[in-house]
Each structure stands twice: as structure tokens, then as C-alpha cells.
Amino acid sequence: MAFAFGIGALGLNIVTGLAGQVSLGHAFFLGVGAYTASAISGDPEGRTIGFGITSMLVWLPAAGIAAAIAGVVVAPLATRLRGLYLAIVTLGLVFIGEHIFREWSDLTGGAGVGREAATPELFGYHFNEDTSLFTEEQNLYLLLFVLLLVFALAARNIARSKIGRSFMAVRDRDMAAEMMAINLPRTKTLAFAISSFYAGCSGALIFMITGFFDPASFNLLLSVQFIAMVLIGGAGTVSGALMGALFISMLPTLTRELPNYLPFISSQVTDTPNIFQLQSILYGLLIVGFLLFEPRGLFGIWIRIRNYWKGWPFSY
Numbered sequence: 001m002a003f004a005f006g007i008g009a010l011g012l013n014i015v016t017g018l019a020g021q022v023s024l025g026h027a028f029f030l031g032v033g034a035y036t037a038s039a040i041s042g043d044p045e046g047r048t049i050g051f052g053i054t055s056m057l058v059w060l061p062a063a064g065i066a067a068a069i070a071g072v073v074v075a076p077l078a079t080r081l082r083g084l085y086l087a088i089v090t091l092g093l094v095f096i097g098e099h100i101f102r103e104w105s106d107l108t109g110g111a112g113v114g115r116e117a118a119t120p121e122l123f124g125y126h127f128n129e130d131t132s133l134f135t136e137e138q139n140l141y142l143l144l145f146v147l148l149l150v151f152a153l154a155a156r157n158i159a160r161s162k163i164g165r166s167f168m169a170v171r172d173r174d175m176a177a178e179m180m181a182i183n184l185p186r187t188k189t190l191a192f193a194i195s196s197f198y199a200g201c202s203g204a205l206i207f208m209i210t211g212f213f214d215p216a217s218f219n220l221l222l223s224v225q226f227i228a229m230v231l232i233g234g235a236g237t238v239s240g241a242l243m244g245a246l247f248i249s250m251l252p253t254l255t256r257e258l259p260n261y262l263p264f265i266s267s268q269v270t271d272t273p274n275i276f277q278l279q280s281i282l283y284g285l286l287i288v289g290f291l292l293f294e295p296r297g298l299f300g301i302w303i304r305i306r307n308y309w310k311g312w313p314f315s316y
Contacts, residue, residue, distance in 0.1 A: 001206065005206065008030060018159060021082075021086060023090045028094055028218065029200055036063045041054050055121060068193045233298050240300075
């Protein structure tokens with residue numbers, strides 16, 4: 001699961017970390033990708049829209065492209081808004097998306113019902129089944145690891161390219177960037193498109209692992225999780241986004257163990273306080289804590305540790 005989250009974190013890092021456009025609507029693009037992939041891969045005879053094309057070579061790029069198109073539609077707002085205003089508008093996308101996903105039951109299955117996720121199949125090989133060589137978990141692990149490497153290398157190359165330098169120029173000083181002949185609307189639109197492509201692919205892969213999802217899956221908390229990944233890992237760096245994704249993905253596993261040590265915390269969603277409420281609180285505390293005490297995130301901590309051991313045992 002951490003690998004699939006990592007792809008989404010890389011996408012948000014491009015638009016927020018590199019281009020400096022604050023987006024709280026990442027869950028919306030994840031949903032667009034997840035439903036696109038599920039519809040393409042779905043059973044044509046089922047109760048929801050499905051085309052029966054199970055090959056990942058078709059539904060995974062399609063999920064990214066559909067989300068990228070949605071990103072391009074939203075992008076014009078980024079050319080007119082910035083900072084808090086842009087964050088509020090993108091936050092509205094999450095609620096608009098929840099409403100659309102809930103009401104469009106032919107595609108989504110409707111609230112409380114949902115639909116099956118896309119089928120992980122490539123050249124006749126089904127990754128969600130045990131084989132003579134690997135178990136289902138091993139198949140999915142290897143598949144997602146390879147995909148994460150591909151997306152991470154692409155993100156690193158984007159950051160080092162002329163496009164990436166344009167993103168950073170817009171982030172640091174957009175007026176100066178415009179004076180340097182950088183087209184602001186086109187650059188911001190491209191940042192949203194690439195970020196949304198990553199989000200769409202990530203959404204398809206995340207729910208491919210779980211096997212099932214419904215409209216309630218794409219809520220504000222999901223967007224906050226991805227914001228936490230980027231800020232805690234280290235905004236503007238590929239390695240930081242991956243570190244943040246790994247850390248946040250492990251957090252639910254850690255909080256599930258807390259009732260064993262803190263009896264007043266319940267594992268039941270109907271009780272208060274429970275581990276799910278605690279997770280939301282921890283996301284907020286971690287974001288605030290890292291912004292105050294370590295703005296460069298986990299990547300900044302890693303750099304300090306690495307530099308210390310470079311000079312050990314001699315000090316400067």
C-alpha cells in the first residue's frame with residue numbers, strides 16, 4: 001500500500017512542492033482515476049458501468065489521463081488564485097467529487113454500496129492470484145515496487161528538466177518568472193496535469209489492492225493524508241515524498257496497536273476516543289510539528305544525519 005501511496009505523494013509534490021500551488025483536492029483526482037480504471041476493467045454485465053478490459057496497459061494509463069484532463073479543467077483557477085484562496089477552491093473539489101460520486105450510482109455503485117476495483121492483469125498474468133512462483137501479496141508487492149520506481153524516476157527527471165526549473169521559478173517568485181519569459185498559465189496548467197496524472201494512477205492502484213471502494217473513500221481525510229506525506233517527508237524533493245508516504249502509511253498500523261497499551265483508546269469506531277479519531281489528530285500534530293521544527297521534513301533530518309556521519313569522528 002505504501003508504494004501506491006508513494007505514487008500519489010509524488011504527484012502532489014510536483015504541484016505543491018515544486019510549483020508551489022497549494023492543492024487540497026488530491027482526493028478528487030484519486031477518485032477520478034479509481035473510477036475510470038474500475039469502469040474500464042469492470043464486468044460489462046454487472047450492475048455498474050464496465051467495459052471488460054482488464055489489461056493494466058489500458059486501464060492504468062486511462063486512469064491517469066482522465067485525472068489529468070480533470071486537472072487541466074481545474075488549472076485555470078490556479079492562474080487567477082494563489083495561496084489560501086487556491087487551497088479553498090481545491091478543497092471544494094473534494095466535496096463536489098463526493099457529491100458526484102455518491103449520485104452517479106451507475107458508475108460508482110452509490111453510497112454504501114460501491115463497486116469492485118480494477119483487475120491487476122498483464123499479458124494474461126493475474127497479480128491478484130497465487131501462482132507457482134509467488135503468492136498474491138508477493139505479486140502485488142513486486143508490481144507496485146516496479147511501478148513506483150518508474151514514477152519516481154520520471155518525477156526526478158521532471159524536477160531536473162527545463163519544465164521542473166520553470167515550476168520552481170513560479171514557486172519562488174512568479175512575477176520574476178514571468179519576466180523571464182515563463183508562461184505562467186501554461187506552466188501552472190502543466191503542473192496540475194502532471195500531478196493529476198500521478199493521482200489518477202495512484203487512486204487506481206490503491207483501490208486495486210483493497211479490491212473494493214465506495215464514494216465515501218474519497219473524502220477530506222484522504223487529501224489531508226497526502227498533504228501530510230508531502231510536508232512530513234519534505235516538500236519539493238522526490239525522496240521526501242517517498243519517505244512521507246512510507247511514514248504515513250505505517251501510521252494506521254501503529255495506532256491499531258495503541259489500545260493494547262492505552263486502554264482508554266478504543267478500536268471501535270462507535271466509541272470515543274478511538275484509533276480513527278487519533279489518526280486524524282496525529283496528522284494535524286505532525287504537520288504542525290514538522291512545519292515549526294523541521295520544515296524540510298524527514299528528508300531534512302536524513303540530510304543532517306548523513307552530513308554528521310560524513311565528518312565523523314572529526315567535527316567542523
